[in-house]
Amino acid sequence: MYPLTRTMAAASLALGLGLGSAQAATEIELFFPVPVEGKLAKEMQSLIERFNASHPDIRAKAVYTGSYDETNIKTHAAIKAGRPPAAVIMSANFVLEYQIADEIQPLDPLIEADGKTADAFMGQFWPALHGNARFAGKVWAVPFHNSTPLLYYNTDHFKEAGLDPAKPPKTWADWSDAAKKLTKRNGDKTERWGLMLPSNYDYLGWTMTALDMSNGGQYYNSEYGGEVYYDQPSMRGALTFVDNLVHRDKVMPEGVTDGKAVSTAFFAGQTSMVVLSTGSLSFIRENMKSGYAVAFVPANLRNAVAIGGASLMMPKGLTPEQTKASWTLINWLTSPEISGGWSRFTGYFAPNKAAYDLPEMKAFLAENPDAKVAVDQLAYARSWFATYNTVAVRKALEDEVQAVLSGKKKPLEALKEAQAKAEEIMAPYIAATAMNLPK
Amino acid sequence: MTIVATMEDSIPETAAPPRPRRAVARHDRLALTLLAPSLVFLILFTYWPIAQVVLQSVTIETFGTKAVTHGAGNFVRLFEDASFAKAVGNNLIYAVGTLVPSIGLALFLAVGLQEATRLNAVLRTIVFFPVLIPLVAAAALFLFVFLPGIGLLDHYLGRLGFAQTNWLGDPDVALASLIGLTVWKNAAYYMLFFIAGLQAIPRDLYEAARLEGASAPQRFTRVTLPLLGPTLAFVAVIALVNVVTQVDHVVVLTKGGPSDATNLVLYYIYQQAHENYDAGKAAAATVVSLAALITLSVLSLRTLERAVHYEA
Numbered sequence: 001m002y003p004l005t006r007t008m009a010a011a012s013l014a015l016g017l018g019l020g021s022a023q024a025a026t027e028i029e030l031f032f033p034v035p036v037e038g039k040l041a042k043e044m045q046s047l048i049e050r051f052n053a054s055h056p057d058i059r060a061k062a063v064y065t066g067s068y069d070e071t072n073i074k075t076h077a078a079i080k081a082g083r084p085p086a087a088v089i090m091s092a093n094f095v096l097e098y099q100i101a102d103e104i105q106p107l108d109p110l111i112e113a114d115g116k117t118a119d120a121f122m123g124q125f126w127p128a129l130h131g132n133a134r135f136a137g138k139v140w141a142v143p144f145h146n147s148t149p150l151l152y153y154n155t156d157h158f159k160e161a162g163l164d165p166a167k168p169p170k171t172w173a174d175w176s177d178a179a180k181k182l183t184k185r186n187g188d189k190t191e192r193w194g195l196m197l198p199s200n201y202d203y204l205g206w207t208m209t210a211l212d213m214s215n216g217g218q219y220y221n222s223e224y225g226g227e228v229y230y231d232q233p234s235m236r237g238a239l240t241f242v243d244n245l246v247h248r249d250k251v252m253p254e255g256v257t258d259g260k261a262v263s264t265a266f267f268a269g270q271t272s273m274v275v276l277s278t279g280s281l282s283f284i285r286e287n288m289k290s291g292y293a294v295a296f297v298p299a300n301l302r303n304a305v306a307i308g309g310a311s312l313m314m315p316k317g318l319t320p321e322q323t324k325a326s327w328t329l330i331n332w333l334t335s336p337e338i339s340g341g342w343s344r345f346t347g348y349f350a351p352n353k354a355a356y357d358l359p360e361m362k363a364f365l366a367e368n369p370d371a372k373v374a375v376d377q378l379a380y381a382r383s384w385f386a387t388y389n390t391v392a393v394r395k396a397l398e399d400e401v402q403a404v405l406s407g408k409k410k411p412l413e414a415l416k417e418a419q420a421k422a423e424e425i426m427a428p429y430i431a432a433t434a435m436n437l438p439k
Numbered sequence: 440m441t442i443v444a445t446m447e448d449s450i451p452e453t454a455a456p457p458r459p460r461r462a463v464a465r466h467d468r469l470a471l472t473l474l475a476p477s478l479v480f481l482i483l484f485t486y487w488p489i490a491q492v493v494l495q496s497v498t499i500e501t502f503g504t505k506a507v508t509h510g511a512g513n514f515v516r517l518f519e520d521a522s523f524a525k526a527v528g529n530n531l532i533y534a535v536g537t538l539v540p541s542i543g544l545a546l547f548l549a550v551g552l553q554e555a556t557r558l559n560a561v562l563r564t565i566v567f568f569p570v571l572i573p574l575v576a577a578a579a580l581f582l583f584v585f586l587p588g589i590g591l592l593d594h595y596l597g598r599l600g601f602a603q604t605n606w607l608g609d610p611d612v613a614l615a616s617l618i619g620l621t622v623w624k625n626a627a628y629y630m631l632f633f634i635a636g637l638q639a640i641p642r643d644l645y646e647a648a649r650l651e652g653a654s655a656p657q658r659f660t661r662v663t664l665p666l667l668g669p670t671l672a673f674v675a676v677i678a679l680v681n682v683v684t685q686v687d688h689v690v691v692l693t694k695g696g697p698s699d700a701t702n703l704v705l706y707y708i709y710q711q712a713h714e715n716y717d718a719g720k721a722a723a724a725t726v727v728s729l730a731a732l733i734t735l736s737v738l739s740l741r742t743l744e745r746a747v748h749y750e751a
Contacts (some may be wrong), residue, residue, distance in 0.1 A: 189605070199608070256697040257605070261586050389714070406608075429502055
């Protein structure tokens, strides 16, 4: 009601004076997805109301656009239709595609107009987040909320199996030992699994990135969107490790396990350890009946995981007023105070480092040590894979890993096929870039 | 409703009284005027998009250039794509797997519950319940029914001594799980048509059959089934259309996985359009599936209807 009355007031004022001098508020739209539970949508609406109240010259409208994938589809559609939103909260690894398609604007001119350097601007955010926001020599996105995969384990089960709940597994060797001790069998029936990893599409790509990076791998070429390293030793080791857990040690269920099934099994005590997003922290905190703790994803060669989450980006084709208003909104949404509040509400960590210096945040971390582990792991986090046609290239790997999980293929042949398929998908981009040679 | 339509269709052409030419023209104009509002929307939202899809399917775009050529390239790439072949194969299994049991079950339920007693009314309502739940909601529910170990299904099977099954995560089982969900969801809907069809069969035919000494199974195969022909044809077409157009459960439960084991053609089209940004291939697949659907509908309606009308 409030924005409507204000437009009417502005309109009547403009009419009454018969002049253009009464400046109407700049209208902008923000597309936002809700990746987890539904109450986030309401929280976003109230955030935008706060923004509008404190910025009378701007009238922002938050448009709920579904999941990350749906938001991606709707943003593409809006841009194609010539009515781009002023800002979008986009899955951080899809930003590259918009840059490749020349559909978003670099933020460097806006940063410079504020009297800052790109380095100083990006310096506000955790280093792990830079790769998905600043690439090809320019700043394309501003981190909004982020996550990493985390090891969650049932401390009651640990005690029962004679493991020390204060000493979570740090290496893959410890990890598989713990999983063996935690698995409970009754004849040929498994009553409790040692470990579960989410392996549905989307989640699986992220899970495999974490394992590949923990095994020294890169997963993809972070400098060039036409290259992935699916058939390299680091990935082969990671997939063989998973294959062994399922088929040799039988401490993990065979086939694909959906992320939702993983959290449900964890709540039900059907699995002792799981790898899930830090974005699930609040959800697990609210629903887990028995004791649990969180730890870094165990390492084989090094501690490393990929980030997840979303960034704010600005499509091309906005008026100068809209661009300015959108930039104001983006800076407001990523400021320490707002960023911190959103982080405490959702469980995602705040990209803005200064958010953690605020007293509310310090109190929150003291109260929730699990949230602190998530922040600490950031020191070892890396960029999220992003290529030409990210989803399809990711699926090329996921299909083959799922075949290994289901016992249909062995890691080596599966990864060769994944690599071939990925290259086939990226072929048009490769032909137009790395293989576009002087004639 | 269908029955009426088919009856009308079956009236011989010659039976129509000859009309003067001008009356026909006026009649047509009136019909056109009355149809105009819906025709406008039909053209805007059905025929125009179809034309666009056909155009898109022969338009070839290359990444990095603005140049556009026309040809059958999208179709060639489509038929070379193993994932498309897999999706078509899955769709065929899914079609047979859902059509046969759900129509069989629907017929069985309709015959069993056709008498309008109070108990039957209650039973019909209970059986009809799944139809009232939207497919998306049903799929979201079945996510928990299908959970390995703790889900409803495994919980009770476990008590009977069965081992745990990964209903949605095992590529050998996942499609069958989706088929089971679809049959559960649709059988009662088809039952409704059969009950209506059964009500239209004259009682005296059964009387006559009984007098001739026909047993219950004979009465079913000789009287009920042939006279239900038009309904059967209609239901078969509806079911076939559902097989191609309803993939909500795929989206909610498996996203076509594991390893494309539950990928159906419509979801494949979605993937091409929105994950691979391959509008040409998506359009080609749409044209192919539309053509298949139209052919199948025409064929099944014709053959089934012809099989019926051996009127005595």
